[in-house]
Amino acid sequence: MSYEKPLPELTPRAPGPLSNLRGDPNISIPGVATFVLGRLSDAPLQYLLFTQGWAVKGLTAVGLRASNLLVSAGPGVAGLGPIPTLLTGMYAVAGIRHGYWVLFTNSFRWPTDASLQVVAYNTTVNTINTLVAIHALTSSPYPILGSFTDCIGWKQWAGLALFAIGISMETVAEESRKSFKKDPKNKGKIDDTGLWSVVRHPNYLGYTLWRTGITLATGSLAATAVLTGFQLTAFLRTSIPEISSYMSAKYGKQWEDYKRRVPSALIPGIL
Template identity: 80%
Template sequence: MSYEKPLPGVNPQPKGHLSQHRLDPNRSVPGAITFALGRVSDAPLQYLMFTQGWAVKGLTAVGLRASNLLITAGPGVADLGPIPTLLTGMYAVAGLRHAYWVLFTNAYNWPPSAALEVVGYNTFMSTLNTLVAVNALTSSPLPILGDFTDCIGWKQWAGLALFGIGISMEIVAEESRKSFKKDPKNKGKIDDTGLWSVVRHPNYLGYTLWRAGITLTTGSLIATAALTAFQVLTFTSGGIPGISSYMSSKYGKQWTDYTRRVPSAIIPGIL
């Protein structure tokens, strides 16, 4: 669309503050660097959570079961077992994807304070998933012997599929909107092409799907349901109303007509 979203995974700034970012096309170099470095540091941090026993210590401190041995048991990479290996890889891909977004796709000014907010949110979500995974490993029915594929089950395969679909959707939505906005013929128009013709916020849907995929890979269905519901609530109660208010004030009838053509905000036919 011809607006810039709040950074992935956070509620928007207060309306006036958010509009100020959108109206100022001068990019904040410190903000972009802070955001990029913060996101790519997520995977190394979670790797240390696994390998240095920080996740186990945190869980046992609150009376939950956890074992350092089960983190490293089975085939994996860099002293990790199969599920921690998958999760660390997913964290890395997501972090690199967001770093690319802020450096090459985003064209608006996001100061370091906003960058730190989104980095903090995503780090918090990843840390929760790491803790869930370590706890789930203590009662996992999956084998720890054999090759890599022997040691993961349907939840991990489904999680990988959701992750791949979500990341792809987020990339396609953002890059297609960037191309739409660059075309002089589309100046002053709302992008209602491609994924933007299906839901009004396909980037949010993509983000929600890949976040759900990571959580499902931990092996916990309860955590997957809870964290996915939390993510949808975060968008529907924060990000989406803020964007809708901004778009309505900027585009007026064009926005009203668009919402009639595309009534679903984030989940086709449901929400």
Template identity: 35%
Template sequence: MPSNLIPNTKGYDEARANDPRSEESKKKDLISRGDYTPTPVGKLVFVLARAIDPFIQYSILQGAGTGLLHQIGLRTLPPGIPSSTGISALDGLGLSPYRLVLLGMAVGSAVKQGIWAVAVSGEPMNVSNAIAISVFNTVFNSINSYAFIIRATSASLESDFPQPALLVGGALYVTGLLTEFISEVQRKRFKMDTKNKGKPYTGGLWSFARHINYGGYTIWRGAYALTGGGWIMGAIVGTFFFVDFARRGVPVLNEYCEKRYGEDWDKFKKQTKYRLIPGIY
């Protein structure tokens, strides 16, 4: 392997050692804060692994595994009338309009996360973390897809299209995904300016919530589940991520920011009272 593709583990270890947080917080965090060691192999693995996910979701939405579901007594939805959008690449997939939207959500999340890993995130990502994060996303997406095709849990039990769960879920999905992505790009541009070194970003979407990117992720995850498995599943998944961020992600990052930015972070907290989702928390 070329030497320029081998992660600089020494730099990684030094960054972890200089992290001012407690060891307990470091262990809870999924990101090595303050470390900008290049890890091209890990990020390449992540992009490729996330790119596989839409193919997995397409297979499920086409009916993969339905035979096993039937053997254990679960009924599945009929495939539905294939979409007729006038776009040959989409129509050739043979998916109903509702299933096509769900596939689009899988594609959207994969593309967004791929761009984030390559062009937005400066922190390192080793191969094991890349695989773990990719598997985590694929598992949740697959649950959404199977929840849709199983009649007992599907959000689509009506003949009309579009349906309320699809309309609400689709709107929230787009809102959450764009919120997460735009906020991260805004912060990236701020950090790239050397005049802002050592300062927290408090403008743009971040003026509405101190961890607005986490809020955006929570919203689109819950919306994706809502679109596939209905209102109850959407609420369960959204609550899961909300609680995880509120109890782990936000406190861990808040500790890091307090110790890195000091008074500037205290001022930001006073100006922006919401932590995760504006108007809620």
């Protein structure tokens, strides 16, 4: 939309004090550096958890089955098996997408503490995904020999599809809103074009989809359901109401009219 970039789209919630940063154009170099370096370091960290046996040790320490052999077995890249390779690639793409956003799309100040929240949340969720994937590999029905595609199943393909759709949706929504705001004719207007004419928060929907896609690619349906439920609940109970209050105060009747035209906050026809 045409309002200043809200903090919640990269985090599960937006603490109240961070709301005051909306509209502050003064870029924090330490904050941006923390954001970029933190997100770009996530994929290498997950790679080390896979390859150095740290994740396996953590799982076995709490009595869960895990095997270093299964992490590396089968065709993959840089010592990883097929599913760990797929997940590490997803982690890397998501980190690069976030780095690009804060450097080239973002239009307001990101202080260090806010950046640390984003980094901590995404790294925590991905670490959980890595642990879940290793545990799931112990009972995987898919072979570890043959081509890369022979070694992954429908959950990985479906997860990859959701990831691609979600990353694309989030990126298109953010970039189209940026273009809308740059046009002088749209000054003071709410962006109700493109994806913003379908749901009020397509960036949140995109984020939820790609987050769901990564977890589904671990092979665990239970973990996928928990993650998706948590992410939707956080957006619907915290982030979206906070933004709605901000938008109502700033745009008044224009915001109310927009909500009537676009009644779905997150999922068309459902939520």
